[in-house]
Amino acid sequence: xxAFIGRRIAISFLILFGSSFxxxxxxxxxxxxxxxxxxxxxxxxxxxxxRLTAQLQLDVPPPARYxxxxxGVFSIFIGHLDFGKTRAGGSVLELIGAAxxxxxxxxxxxxxxxxxxxISIGVLSAIRQYSRLDYSMTFVSFLxxxxxVFWIAVLLKQYFAIGFNDFLASGQVTxxxxxxxxxxxxxxxxxxxxxxxxxFWISYGLAAVGLFALLILLNLINWFQxxxxxxxxxxxxxxxxxxxxxxxxxxFEHKTARKAxxxxxxxxxxxxxxxxxxxxxxxxxxLVALLGVISIVVGVFAAGAWAKEDRSAxxxxxxxxxxxxxxxxILDKLMQVWNPYVNSDAISGRPVPTISAANDLLSTNNxxxxxxxxxxxxxxxxxxxxxxxxxxxxxxxxxxxxxxxNMDYIRTARAKGLTERTVVVRHALRNAxxxxxxxxxxxxxxxxxxxxITEAIYGWKGMGTIFLQSVSNQDxxxxxxxxxLTSFLAVMGNLLADLAYSALDPRIRIGK
Numbered sequence: 001x002x003a004f005i006g007r008r009i010a011i012s013f014l015i016l017f018g019s020s021f022x023x024x025x026x027x028x029x030x031x032x033x034x035x036x037x038x039x040x041x042x043x044x045x046x047x048x049x050x051r052l053t054a055q056l057q058l059d060v061p062p063p064a065r066y067x068x069x070x071x072g073v074f075s076i077f078i079g080h081l082d083f084g085k086t087r088a089g090g091s092v093l094e095l096i097g098a099a100x101x102x103x104x105x106x107x108x109x110x111x112x113x114x115x116x117x118x119i120s121i122g123v124l125s126a127i128r129q130y131s132r133l134d135y136s137m138t139f140v141s142f143l144x145x146x147x148x149v150f151w152i153a154v155l156l157k158q159y160f161a162i163g164f165n166d167f168l169a170s171g172q173v174t175x176x177x178x179x180x181x182x183x184x185x186x187x188x189x190x191x192x193x194x195x196x197x198x199x200f201w202i203s204y205g206l207a208a209v210g211l212f213a214l215l216i217l218l219n220l221i222n223w224f225q226x227x228x229x230x231x232x233x234x235x236x237x238x239x240x241x242x243x244x245x246x247x248x249x250x251x252f253e254h255k256t257a258r259k260a261x262x263x264x265x266x267x268x269x270x271x272x273x274x275x276x277x278x279x280x281x282x283x284x285x286x287l288v289a290l291l292g293v294i295s296i297v298v299g300v301f302a303a304g305a306w307a308k309e310d311r312s313a314x315x316x317x318x319x320x321x322x323x324x325x326x327x328x329x330i331l332d333k334l335m336q337v338w339n340p341y342v343n344s345d346a347i348s349g350r351p352v353p354t355i356s357a358a359n360d361l362l363s364t365n366n367x368x369x370x371x372x373x374x375x376x377x378x379x380x381x382x383x384x385x386x387x388x389x390x391x392x393x394x395x396x397x398x399x400x401x402x403x404x405x406n407m408d409y410i411r412t413a414r415a416k417g418l419t420e421r422t423v424v425v426r427h428a429l430r431n432a433x434x435x436x437x438x439x440x441x442x443x444x445x446x447x448x449x450x451x452x453i454t455e456a457i458y459g460w461k462g463m464g465t466i467f468l469q470s471v472s473n474q475d476x477x478x479x480x481x482x483x484x485l486t487s488f489l490a491v492m493g494n495l496l497a498d499l500a501y502s503a504l505d506p507r508i509r510i511g512k
Contacts, residue, residue, distance in 0.1 A: 008498065012491040016484070023483055024476065031474040033087065056476070069480060082396075082443060083484070090254055092481040095109065095466060100448050100486035102357055103462035110385035115387075115440055118393025123432075125394065126401040127424060132200065133191040137394055145391035148413065149384055153457045156380045157354045165350040166392035168342065171225035173215050182211035190227070216413050225342075227335040229328070231272045233280045238265035241319035249317050250310065251421055256280050260303035260314045267302055268325035269296075275329055280337070286332075288367070296322045334375070337368045353377050355459040381458045385451055389443070396439060401432040435479035437500045445493025 027195035032038075033056060037049050057065055063495070072082030083092035099432055125137040144152075173181075193203045218224060229237070242261025243252075250257040296319045299315035303318020304311055342351045353359065359373055404410065413423045452464035463482060472480035 005495070005499075008495050016487055019487060020070075020480065020484055021063075022478055024066045024069065025062045027474075027476055027479060028065065033474045033476075034056065052087075055089070056087070058217060063144060068191060069477065073484065083481035084457075086478050087473055092477050095478065096463070096481050096485065099461060099463050099466050102460055103448050103451075103455075103464070104395075105357070105374075105378065105462055106120055106381055106462055107385065107451055110382045111389060111443050111447060113382070113391035114386045114393055115443070118390045119397040119436065121399025122394040123401055123424070123429065126398045126405065128194060131194060131401065133194060134190050134398075136188075137398075141391040142393075144387045145395070147388075148203060149388055149451075149453050150457060152384045152387060153380070153454065156384055160383070161352040162354050168225065168349060168351070170220055172219050173224075178212060178215050178219075181215065181454040182208040185211055212224060226339045229268055229332040234272055234325075234328055234332055235265055235269040238268050238321070238325040240326070241265075241324040242317070244446045245320045245324070246317050248425065250313055251419065255277055256306050256308075257314065257317055260306045261317055263302050264299040264318050264321040265304070265325060267298065268322070268329065271295075272329065276333065276336075280368045283367035285367075292323070292326050295326050296324065299325075307461070321335045330371075333368055334372050337366070337372060341369055342374055354380065356458050381451075381454050381460065384454055393436075393439075396436055397432070400435050402430045404432045405432075434501060438497045441493040441497035441500065442490065445489040448489065 034049055037045060037052065040048070042048065057068065060068065069084055072084055075082050081093060081289040083096070086092055118329050121137055121177060125134045186204045188199050189206035194200070195203070221395060239262055242265045243258055246252075246254065246257035246261040299318040299322025300315045301318070303321070304315045307314045338351075341347060342349055344362070345481060346359055346363070353376060357377055359377070362369070364370065364372055401424075403425075410423060410428055413427050414420075418427075448463055451462070454460070455464045456468075457463050463486070467480060467482045469475070470482060
């Protein structure tokens, strides 16, 4: 294994060297940074040309200039990485350092959500092959996959931002939406429940009527202007999430697993009021993350206390239930600050933004206000990127699982009397994940590559924006800084994918 890793790292460095050498020289030959100055009528034109020539070392041939630039990259081994200066005279490393967190914030959530939701729905679609759910998900995935991202962005701006902000002025769902929303969501709910035709239409009717009644109730209590969950709904949602997690891990008939999950949900309900008493001014991201880790540890031990056997599975259920319970508590807290946030002078009743990564007018040290502002600015671009990636993962997961489910060892597992959940989760899904591993690895390694169109539409200045800026301005050092960083992560992602193959399939032996 170590020999294989060593060979792959050596090959990766050779690829990085060759590709960066080619890109550097092709870009250097393709354009002339002095062209705009040569056509200038400025009286000090000669001085400006000589200064830019010295700054960018244009008097050195491109191949030799590349090795001068590469020397700054190799300075990382002495603790001083240097990508050179931009045309404006700033540090390329500082500009990239400012853009990377913006891009990570923009792309990470969309990629993770697309992977989790896409694979989950793709697996469910494969299990229910040729059902209403399968046909619906196939249609939706092909629809989103075929739509251009800029068109989705325009729709999101119009209906999820401008339309929703206008709706908040009254906070009342109008009758057309009170009829249309239950009819549409009812189809989705009934599709996930599945069953024969009679059961489908009964589920659809109950879901539509229930949603219609819920919207009437939300209108009566003016929930959309002052949302909240409260301790009862927090417990019910946490318990529901725990039961689903327990069912997927150990089967829905396993009583001990349900008791362990409900115990963790009950602990979350007990901690509801102490959690809400913590002032937002005392909190920050690090402290909230620490509280989350403590909650997961408590959930692991609380669920493990029920174990007479399968202790590791129960602890996993407890940790996952605690994680989702923490998310529900945070969601409830954000709902509590929604009304004062929306009515503040910086927001003026229009909370969903259509541009920029943050509201510069919002001045507060309350962590929940800051978190809500960040999430609302992430909402539209995250949805736009996620819908495109989500469609691809649905199709890949479905086709991969269907291929595995037709193999001989799956028929053998069923013949041995294993439950369908065990066959799918423990046997089929693990092998179905092998072809998906490459796709996931490249998507994760490309997180800081940026999203050119999305960043431009929503006014975010991330890696995609500075890459386009470097190309249009013929800023060679900036271009190479972005290229080298993204290429390095791409080849490392490929290496991690190869290592993941051996973890997913013991038949694969690397290094021989």
